[in-house]
Amino acid sequence: xxxxxxxxxxxxxxxxxxxxxxxxxxxxxxxxxxxxxxxxxxxxxxxxxxxxxxxxxxxxxxxxxxxxxxxxxxxxxxxxxxxxxxxxxxxxxxxxxxxxxxxxxxxxxxxxxxxxxxxxxxxxxxxxxxxxxxxxxxxxxxxxxxxxx
Numbered sequence: 001x002x003x004x005x006x007x008x009x010x011x012x013x014x015x016x017x018x019x020x021x022x023x024x025x026x027x028x029x030x031x032x033x034x035x036x037x038x039x040x041x042x043x044x045x046x047x048x049x050x051x052x053x054x055x056x057x058x059x060x061x062x063x064x065x066x067x068x069x070x071x072x073x074x075x076x077x078x079x080x081x082x083x084x085x086x087x088x089x090x091x092x093x094x095x096x097x098x099x100x101x102x103x104x105x106x107x108x109x110x111x112x113x114x115x116x117x118x119x120x121x122x123x124x125x126x127x128x129x130x131x132x133x134x135x136x137x138x139x140x141x142x143x144x145x146x147x148x149x
Contacts, residue, residue: 009065009073016077017058020084024051027091034091047090054083 028035038047061076092098096106107113 006065006073010062013058013061013065016080020054020080023084024087027088031091037091050083050087050090054080054087057083 028038037043057076057079061073061080064072064076094102094104096103108116
């Protein structure tokens with residue numbers, strides 16, 4: 001099952017990289033503002049680490065899918081998602097709804113944000129503790145050499 005997942009992972013990685021390439025090319029072509037943000041001097045130098053890190057993460061993930069590594073493919077997928085999100089955020093900043101609303105225009109009121117912050121500060125530790133406890137309870141229940149049929 002793991003070998004099949006690795007083969008499917010490589011196919012999916014090709015699809016993800018194709019989608020990243022399409023968006024990365026289409027966005028500056030469609031918007032001169034985005035093109036200027038990415039390709040003007042010194043921005044091109046400042047922002048170059050994003051596409052370079054994306055290429056490195058893709059290569060790392062591709063290689064990991066060809067090896068017996070178990071956590072690196074997942075970490076690579078997460079890293080590709082984060083880098084793609086950073087690229088879109090750089091392209092659209094400060095717009096949150098492209099060409100209609102800025103981040104500040106779309107934001108909730110300060111009272112609503114304060115309410116959500118209090119709720120998050122109260123619930124996040126509970127969620128993290130419960131998740132940690134669940135992992136602790138089920139640790140060692142599945143062995144890597146166990147046969148699945």
